[in-house]
Amino acid sequence: MKKHGRIGVPCNNGWVTERGRLVLAGAPIGQAGDVSPRLREALANADVVAAEDTRRLRRLATELGVELTGRVVSYYDANEVARAKELVETLKEGRTVLVITDAGMPGVSDPGYRLTRLAVEEGITVTALPGPSAVTTALAVSGLASDRFCFEGFPPRKAGERARRLAALATEERTMVFFESPHRLEESLKAMAEAFGADRPAAVCRELTKTYEEVRRGGLAELAAWAHGDVRGEITLVVAGHVAGEAEPDLDDLVAEVARQVEAGKPRKTAIVDVAKAAGVPKRVLYDAVHRGSTTP
Structure with a gap:
């Protein structure tokens, strides 16, 4: 059975309230069946579930057969800063706050980073339930x-x-x-x-x-x-990344070739595009070299 309320530990003078726990939950990126048993349990038992889209969260919970017994709040780009401050206060009361986005891990191109940073600064425990990653x-x-x-x-x-x-x-x-x-x-x-x-x-x-x-x-x-x-x-x-050790065209030669083509009557922009394409170098790199008048990195 879920136990709501503050978390405490005994001491000589009675009970001392502990800080809560922030749970960053990895959501499925397409298939609800990819959800782990741990996420099912966490969704059912969290005191607060902060969701990027509360409607999607409720649909997911329905598909999983999970009853959300905690408070559900929205947590998305537009309210992330203000909501993070509110949630930190909830965490300081000893509550468990679970953050879940539409897909993937909170904080990775999705809301979550600001709340995590504030929780860490407050000495609050931060943990994660790993899940599928795009x-x-x-x-x-x-x-x-x-x-x-x-x-x-x-x-x-x-x-x-x-x-x-x-x-x-x-x-x-x-x-x-x-x-x-x-x-x-x-x-x-x-x-x-x-x-x-x-x-x-x-x-x-x-x-x-x-x-x-x-x-x-x-x-x-x-x-x-x-x-x-x-x-x-x-x-x-x-x-794919750049292959180290690949033979690089000499930019001095390419800049000189651009100059020759311009002297022959070709527009400079066209000459840069043509020379860059023929040499297999990024157009922007040659463009910058031509306009600097120097190929020094």
Whole structure:
């Protein structure tokens, strides 16, 4: 039977209230059957369940046959800061607070980080119930190297910011994992093709573990062309890292070639695009070198 109320321990002067416990719960990314028995038990017994979407939480509980006996509150991007402060006060009263997002682990591109940080600062116990992860699932099925990888979250929405972020990752040797929305997928793949090279191997993982799961593998430019269609669902993108030791084109030579083509009458922007494509270097890298007037890193 569930025991609500404060948690206490005896001492010489009576009972001393203990701090509560924050539980970060990994939610299924597509199939309710992936939920662990521990998560079922935790959902049923938590004093407070903070959910990114309370309607989805209640649907999940119904599918699992779990009765939510604790208080259910919303915890999403717009109210995360204020709600985190409220939940910390609840934790300080000795309650158990369980945080669950729509899919995956709280704090990984989803609400949870701010509350975790505040709880740690207050000396409150923080634990996790591990569950399915779109990041590691996509990495596993991508067919790309998985011994070393980095998670980059969502690329910036604005084209300029996205280009700068990707240019900084052009020589990243680890396999990279991104999240992206379906309606921005084509733009992001094009930007990655420019930053990493058109033939850089990648995999677009769509609707992982769900009925219409699909994994598309190929070069970035090829995948960008495919994404021009009506792509739907949750997207996780896996991109191969830069291969260390690859022969790098001499930027001085490429800048000189751009200058020769401009002198011959070709527009500079067109010359940069053509030379970069022929040399297999990111357009942004050559563009920056030309406009600096120097190839010094």
